[in-house]
Amino acid sequence: MFLLSYIRSACHAIQAQGLKVIVIVAGCSCFVFYAKGQTTLPGYYKTDKKFNDELKQIVADVGLDSMFNVGDDGTEKISLAVIDLNGKQPVFGGVYYDNFIYPASVYKMYVAMEILKQVDNGKYALTDPHIVASPNDVDRSREISFDPRPLIMNNDTVTVNYLLDLMITRSDNSAANCLIDIAGRPNINKTMAAYRWAGSEVTRKFLSRKREDPGYDTVRSTETCALHAADFMYKIQNNQLVSPWVSMQMKALLGRQLDNTKLSPGLPAKAMFYHKTGWWSYYTNDVGIVDDGRIKYVIALFTPVREEKVRPRLKELSGRIYDLIVKRNTIKNSPR
Structure with missing residues (x-):
């Protein structure tokens, strides 16, 4: 009891400093680890200010660029990442993509x-x-x-x-x-x-x-951010998640997702969406790979908004991001 009480006090002190706490149990021993969330953008991604600005505008237009009330947890904001996979180098964009948030089933x-x-x-x-x-x-x-x-x-x-x-x-x-x-x-x-x-x-x-x-x-409850979730999907798409076999098995599972009520309604019927959804209380999330045979991209979105309130906004956001990726690559590939 003393050990658990000590660990609980230590965890609270660490979390008060904005750090993540992990407790590992082995036999009769408990180990407490803490570290800041890793939010440095990997060097294999290219960034584009215009892309970021366009994503921010979409988020603002659909009413998701706010602090939302999440009950006893106070307030929370979204976490969004999009990776355009259609060029020689993947282009990463996002809005609060480094914000850690409850992922629910994602x-x-x-x-x-x-x-x-x-x-x-x-x-x-x-x-x-x-x-x-x-x-x-x-x-x-x-x-x-x-x-x-x-x-x-x-x-x-x-x-x-x-x-x-x-x-x-x-x-x-x-x-x-x-x-x-x-x-x-x-x-x-x-x-x-x-x-x-x-x-x-x-x-x-x-x-x-x-x-x-x-x-x-x-x-602490499990958290994640759009950066990590999107990077996970990027590795699946490129057969780099552990091994090609693991990556392809993951993609096959994600392609059989039965919940298509969140970002899916904003996509054209011809698009395949390999994704994992999550929802609980205030949180509504969807993460995956979009591929319509012409264009492909990764999208990771975590929102602190109840599902019944956010669904129309998710549909609009998803459709507009799809159109943005099409536009970016139509312009990029058009004759000069």
């Missing part, structure tokens, strides 16, 4: 990365069975009502691959909790650190703190 994609990495390394196979154990079986209704697959329950035996598909395509919380246990949070975050995504560590399962594993019941 961070399940980080969990999937580590699972696929471990499969790729031969630790286990996608076809290996896993027995679901409480309290991981938290879902009492399907996140996607029209998906016919039943809820997974305590003592069910399912494969790793089945859990992956449920977690990404239906955003199943029970599947995510199982996979977080299989992957191991320290392992997930070691891989995150290798890609310089400090601040986006997976700290929590998708269950209440009172049901969390010892040592994880007092850690």
